[in-house]
Amino acid sequence: MVEKSVANPKKLPILLSNAVIRVIFATETKIRTNMDTQKPYVIGVDLGGTNTVFGIVDARGNIVAEDSIKTQAYKTADAFVEAGVVCLKPLIEQVGGIDNIAGMGIGAPNANYYSGAIEIAPNLCWAHDCVVPLAQMFSEKLRPSLSCGLSRPQQEHLLRSLPAERHLVSPLFGRYPRNGESHPDGLPPHYEEGQERGAFPVRLTNDANAAAMGEMAYGAARGMKNFIVLTLGTGVGSGIVINGQLVYGHDGFAGELGHVTMVRGKEGRPCGCGRTGCLESYCSATGVARTAREILANTDRPSLLRNKPAEEIESLDVSIAASKGDEVANEIFQFTGKMLGEACADFAAFSSPEAFIFFGGLCKAGDLIMKPIEESYNQHVMPIFRGKAKFLVSGLMNANAAVLGASALGWGE
Ligand SMILES: [Zn+2]
Numbered sequence: 001m002v003e004k005s006v007a008n009p010k011k012l013p014i015l016l017s018n019a020v021i022r023v024i025f026a027t028e029t030k031i032r033t034n035m036d037t038q039k040p041y042v043i044g045v046d047l048g049g050t051n052t053v054f055g056i057v058d059a060r061g062n063i064v065a066e067d068s069i070k071t072q073a074y075k076t077a078d079a080f081v082e083a084g085v086v087c088l089k090p091l092i093e094q095v096g097g098i099d100n101i102a103g104m105g106i107g108a109p110n111a112n113y114y115s116g117a118i119e120i121a122p123n124l125c126w127a128h129d130c131v132v133p134l135a136q137m138f139s140e141k142l143r144p145s146l147s148c149g150l151s152r153p154q155q156e157h158l159l160r161s162l163p164a165e166r167h168l169v170s171p172l173f174g175r176y177p178r179n180g181e182s183h184p185d186g187l188p189p190h191y192e193e194g195q196e197r198g199a200f201p202v203r204l205t206n207d208a209n210a211a212a213m214g215e216m217a218y219g220a221a222r223g224m225k226n227f228i229v230l231t232l233g234t235g236v237g238s239g240i241v242i243n244g245q246l247v248y249g250h251d252g253f254a255g256e257l258g259h260v261t262m263v264r265g266k267e268g269r270p271c272g273c274g275r276t277g278c279l280e281s282y283c284s285a286t287g288v289a290r291t292a293r294e295i296l297a298n299t300d301r302p303s304l305l306r307n308k309p310a311e312e313i314e315s316l317d318v319s320i321a322a323s324k325g326d327e328v329a330n331e332i333f334q335f336t337g338k339m340l341g342e343a344c345a346d347f348a349a350f351s352s353p354e355a356f357i358f359f360g361g362l363c364k365a366g367d368l369i370m371k372p373i374e375e376s377y378n379q380h381v382m383p384i385f386r387g388k389a390k391f392l393v394s395g396l397m398n399a400n401a402a403v404l405g406a407s408a409l410g411w412g413e
Contacts, residue, residue, distance in 0.1 A: 040102075042101060042105065042408075043091075043101060043105070044404060045084075046107055046210075046403045047107065048207075049109070051070060052069050052071045053403050054084065055400060056094070059411075072126075074126060103203065104142070104201070107205060107405055108207065109123060112253065113203070113206075115252060116203070117131050117134060118132045136202075204409075206253075207231070208255065209248075211394070214408050215227070215357050215396065217408035219395030220355070220395035221355065224355060228347055228355075230357070232361070232363065234284060235280050235284050238256070258284070259279065260346065262339055262342070262343060269282065269290070283343075285361060288318055288332060289317075291332050292328075292332050295335075296313075303328035318332050323365065336372070337371070337375075338376040341377035356377075356389060357394055358391070359393075
């Protein structure tokens with residue numbers, strides 16, 4: 001690659017420094033990326049515990065075709081991928097074939113961006129006790145339909161003729177870093193390595209990171225380079241963007257802000273991660289419902305929430321009651337907002353984001369939850385950060401945000 005880019009490398013008086021090699025590499029990458037964007041569509045996949053939604057998305061963030069399958073109707077990952085490809089094919093045909101598609105992005109639980117694998121996902125029956133290289137599996141299944149001019153037997157012959165080590169690397173990432181090992185170039189992995197081998201580029205990340213990508217490409221974070229997305233759903237997820245890049249950490253799992261400890265010691269609520277006192281155990285939809293039950297049990301004040309058996313109360317009931325002026329419901333939001341604001345004050349000390357963007361059903365309560373968050377933040381944050389961060393509700397709430405977010409990965413870096 002370097003030799004191709006330099007007119008006459010032999011005339012160079014010294015060996016190319018790493019910095020020069022990086023500039024050349026970056027330039028080539030940019031050109032290739034520009035070529036890719038001539039393909040007008042990407043595939044976005046929202047892989048959830050119940051449904052997996054496949055969408056074809058254009059550069060403006062319009063979902064032009066969409067279909068879904070039941071995530072858990074398949075016993076093995078192979079069967080799931082097979083069904084996914086069957087579901088995708090008519091959608092791909094609708095936009096003129098795979099040649100018009102730049103890549104595919106998947107948002108999924110316990111997904112590792114570096115390896116393209118779902119790793120031990122407790123809520124997925126075909127991945128609860130194993131590592132599933134999902135990006136690679138989709139990439140291989142979608143590759144034969146590419147117009148590389150080779151028949152399937154010819155492609156297989158070509159594969160057999162490649163050195164064995166190249167069979168073992170991911171078609172997406174080449175030799176990706178494992179367990180803390182640095183990428184050989186000291187650079188993030190590039191799917192172009194895979195493209196050279198005719199593979200269809202597929203990227204995978206966790207759902208909250210996909211949401212952050214979606215906000216950056218199509219939503220409330222357009223034009224921002226430093227922000228944090230917090231997803232308030234069954235759990236609390238987060239996607240941290242610093243200098244325009246998602247933070248993945250050394251192993252691909254960075255950004256688990258739902259599991260910072262808010263209450264230490266025996267007082268802390270048990271969390272799904274096996275620890276106690278995590279932000280998620282208080283501020284997820286289930287956490288809010290639990291707060292409601294605790295507050296109702298500790299008081300005999302009247303509340304609309306008493307119209308339901310306590311064990312059936314959901315966070316949506318709290319939102320509805322609060323919007324009707326219910327005092328107890330408002331107190332629940334005050335409690336939740338205070339804790340989220342305290343957590344955001346700590347997150348600011350780490351990455352000083354321009355904005356915190358909230359996503360999920362709880363945000364539909366608007367100011368009822370957002371105001372307590374911002375007030376608590378400004379009360380607890382270090383003075384140098386006070387009053388600077390924006391507190392925004394997702395710009396993708398009314399669209400299929402998860403599919404859009406995942407699709408943003410399909411365009412590449
Ligand atoms: Zn936890």
